[in-house]
Amino acid sequence: MLWGILVALAALYLGALILLYTMQRKIVFHPDPALAAIADYPAPRGLETVTNRTADGLDIVSWYLPPARPDGRTIAYFHGNAGHHGGRVERIVPYAAAGYGILLVGYRGYGGNPGDPTEEGLYADARAALDFLQGQDVKADRLILFGESLGAAVATQMAIERPARAVILEAPFASILRSARQRYRYLAFDALVRDKFDTLSKIDRIGKPLLLIHGDLDRTTPAYFGRMVFDAAKEPKQGFFPAAAGHNDLMQHGMPARVLAFLESLGDGEG
Known part of the structure; x- marks a missing residue:
């Protein structure tokens, strides 16, 4: 009897592991596949559609606003795991109003x-x-890499690969594995994680001024993940952890002003 129970439990556990492995990309990525149209959003004047060919042969649409500032500074904005780039238009309005160029990366x-x-x-x-x-x-020296949530991992990887003036990370997680262990404590193993997005192991290699923003009330990506990333990053760095902010409401808790102040503090020299 006991042996039968143990076999059944082992089978259930193995089944759970297989299910988690096969379904993990549906857990990590929540894309809105509907065609994004600029006209559907309160977009800044001048925002336009651009198409970029990837190394593996895909034509990916992004939205681009040329810089209005004399220094030509431009923000490459990498969005999070849900929706699409169109849903981030309101997030970039304050920076566009300050004359920054914007590329909402698709x-x-x-x-x-x-x-x-x-x-x-x-x-x-x-x-x-x-x-x-x-x-x-x-x-x-005019390029700003801005990553939101999952996009923070993308921005971090680009900061390792490409020269840029500065990096801004909004509500980053430490890695997919660490987030998975928070939710699936006895099921998450590194060998089973297909998309690692391991920001924590990379952050000390970016070599650029960093601003990290994370709401203390974030229930999607708890703020202790952001603090782990911040602590592992090298100087120069600034952290902003508004006590009353969650995951999706940082715009209402001082983020735009803090981002603009950070960008103005960079001066005119190369990073």
């Missing part, structure tokens, strides 16, 4: 773009987007 499988999202796929999309900005004569 991902494969999101917003009408072809393909299916994976970690390496999103990195390929990000590289194509940054190649586009380079073609627009956005110099490295």
Whole structure:
């Protein structure tokens, strides 16, 4: 009897592991595949559609606003795991109003773009987007990498690979594995995680001024993950942890003003 119970429990556990492995990308990525249209959003004047070819042959649509500032500073904005880039228009309005150029980076499988999202796929999309900005004569010392939630992992990877003036991370997690262990304590193993997005292991390699923002009331990605990333990062760095903010309401808790102050503090020299 006891042996039978143990076998049944082992089978259930193995089944749970297999289910988690096969379903994990549906857990990590929540794309809105509907075609994103600028006209559907309160977009800044001048925002336009651009298409970038990735190294693996996909044509990925992003939205681009050329800089109005004399210094040409431009923000490459990497959004989170849900929705698509169109849903981030309101988030970039304060920076556009200050004259910053904006590239709302599109991902494969999101917003009408072809393909299916994976970690390496999103990195390929990000590289194509940054190649586009380079073609627009956005110099490295004028490029700001801004990552939101899952996009913070993408921004971190790009900060390792590409020169840039600064990096801004909004509500980052430490890694998919650490987040999975928070929710599936006895099921999450590194070997089973297909898309690692391991920001914590990379953050000390970015070598650029960093602003990290995380709400203390974040229940989606608890703030202790953001603090782990911040503590592991090298100077120069600034942290902003508003006590009353959660995951999706940082705009209402001082984030735009803090971002603009950070950007103005960078001065005119190269990072």
